[in-house]
Amino acid sequence: xxxxxxxxxxxxxxxxxxxxxxxxxxxxxxxxxxxxxxxxxxxxxxxxxxxxxxxxxxxxxxxxxxxxxxxxxxxxxxxxxxxxxxxxxxxxxxxxxxxxxxxxxxxxxxxxxxxxxxxxxxxxxxxxxxxxxxxxxxxxxxxxxxxxxxxxxxxxxxxxxxxxxxxxxxxxxxxxxxxxxxxxxxxxxxxxxxxxxxxxxxxxxxxxxxxxxxxxxxxxxxxxxxxxxxx
Numbered sequence: 001x002x003x004x005x006x007x008x009x010x011x012x013x014x015x016x017x018x019x020x021x022x023x024x025x026x027x028x029x030x031x032x033x034x035x036x037x038x039x040x041x042x043x044x045x046x047x048x049x050x051x052x053x054x055x056x057x058x059x060x061x062x063x064x065x066x067x068x069x070x071x072x073x074x075x076x077x078x079x080x081x082x083x084x085x086x087x088x089x090x091x092x093x094x095x096x097x098x099x100x101x102x103x104x105x106x107x108x109x110x111x112x113x114x115x116x117x118x119x120x121x122x123x124x125x126x127x128x129x130x131x132x133x134x135x136x137x138x139x140x141x142x143x144x145x146x147x148x149x150x151x152x153x154x155x156x157x158x159x160x161x162x163x164x165x166x167x168x169x170x171x172x173x174x175x176x177x178x179x180x181x182x183x184x185x186x187x188x189x190x191x192x193x194x195x196x197x198x199x200x201x202x203x204x205x206x207x208x209x210x211x212x213x214x215x216x217x218x219x220x221x222x223x224x225x226x227x228x229x230x231x
Contacts, residue, residue, distance in 0.1 A: 001019070001020055001198070002019055002056060002057045002058045002059070003016075003017070003018045003057070003059045003060075003061055003197060003198055004016075004043070004054070004057045004059070004061070004082075004194075005018070005060070005061040005062065005191070005193040005197055006042075006043065006062055006063075006075065006078070006079075006193065007062070007063040007075070007098065007188045007189075008035045008039060008063070008067075008071040008074050008075035009063045009065060009066070009068060009071055009072055009075065009095035009114070009188065010068055010095070010187065010188065011161070012028050012029060012030045012187045012188070013038045013039050014026075014027065014028045014029070014187070014189055014190035015027055015029075015039075015042045015043055015046045015190050016046070016190030016194050017046055017052060017057075018191060018194045018195075020198075021195065021198070023191045023194075024050050024052075025046045025049055025050050026189060026191040027046070027190070028187050028188075028190075030187070034070075034074075035070070035074045035075070039074060039075070039078055040078065054082065054085070054086055055086055057086060057088060058089075059088065059089055059090065059091065059197065059198070059201055060079055060083060060086075060088060060090035060091075060197075061090065061091050061092075061193050061194050061197025061200075061201075062075050062078070062079040062090065062092060062093065063093050063094070063188065063193055064092035064093065064094070064095075064212070064215055065094070065095060065214040065215030065216060065217070066095060066096065066114065066116070066142070066215055066216065066218075067114060067122065067214075069216065072214035072215075072216070073214065075214070076212070079092075079207075080209045080212075083209045089207075090207045090209070091197040091200040091201050091206060091207060092200075092207050094124070094136075094196075094215075095122075096112040096114065096122060096124040096126075096140055096160075097112070097126065097196055098192040098193045099112040099160050100124075100126040100134060100159065101189070101192035101195065101196070102159050102160075102186075102188075102189065102192070103159050103181065103185070105128050105132060106128070106157075107154060107155075108127075108156065108157045108179075109125055109126070109127050109150065109156045109157065110125065110126040110127065110134075110156075110157050111124070111125050111126075111157065111159070111163070112124050112125075112160050113158055113159070113160040113163040113166070113170075114160050114162050115160075115162045115165050116142055116162070116217075119145075120143060120144055121143060121144075121145055121148075121160075121162035122140065122141070122142055122162070122217060123140070123141055123143050123148065124136060124138070124139070124141070125138055125156075140215070142217045145162070145166035145169040145170060146169055148169075150178070152177070153177075154177065155177045156177055156178050156179070157179050157181060158170055158179065158180050158181060159185055159186070160186055161186045163180050163181060164181075164183055164186050
């Protein structure tokens with residue numbers, strides 16, 4: 001199965017092509033351009049480099065939030081266009097869950113932190129279970145960095161641009177079990193979006209192009225919630 005995945009939820013644009021679980025192409029673009037100027041050319045270039053036509057793709061996967069309001073809208077509209085043009089299914093992936101895949105599998109708790117602007121971060125906790133499957137602990141939330149005080153006995157591994165930006169505040173909790181990921185791990189990889197998307201596709205969590213909307217956590221960004229997928 002060929003999967004085309006992309007992410008526009010933060011300052012970067014990421015695109016990947018996978019054949020089953022094998023990565024054929026994976027890139028993160030971090031340039032000072034609007035996502036609308038970058039995404040479609042990046043998809044075209046990925047197809048050119050792999051000699052794959054969009055019509056040959058079996059599944060589309062895209063992050064649907066939380067994240068940048070404008071970025072998510074561009075990603076969602078592009079995804080809908082690809083779904084309708086190619087007539088192929090698509091899945092929506094949590095940007096925080098995709099970010100969590102940047103951390104190694106271990107017994108640690110993983111906290112994904114994305115810069116939400118306004119001095120806040122989007123946050124979610126994850127942990128791998130005994131079967132090696134990533135599971136979320138609690139709900140996504142938007143929070144002030146100073147209010148982050150994880151109550152876990154295990155080590156907590158913070159990852160994402162929010163973790164890098166507010167490392168001094170997070171590390172200032174004086175807890176010895178807190179670790180901050182490197183700058184090289186702060187951005188979402190589209191191959192991670194694809195891997196999670198393939199898992200969702202196997203569970204038949206397919207997006208409906210007519211009704212799905214991005215997930216906005218902050219009330220100022222929010223639209224009324226609608227069903228994201230149909231069984």
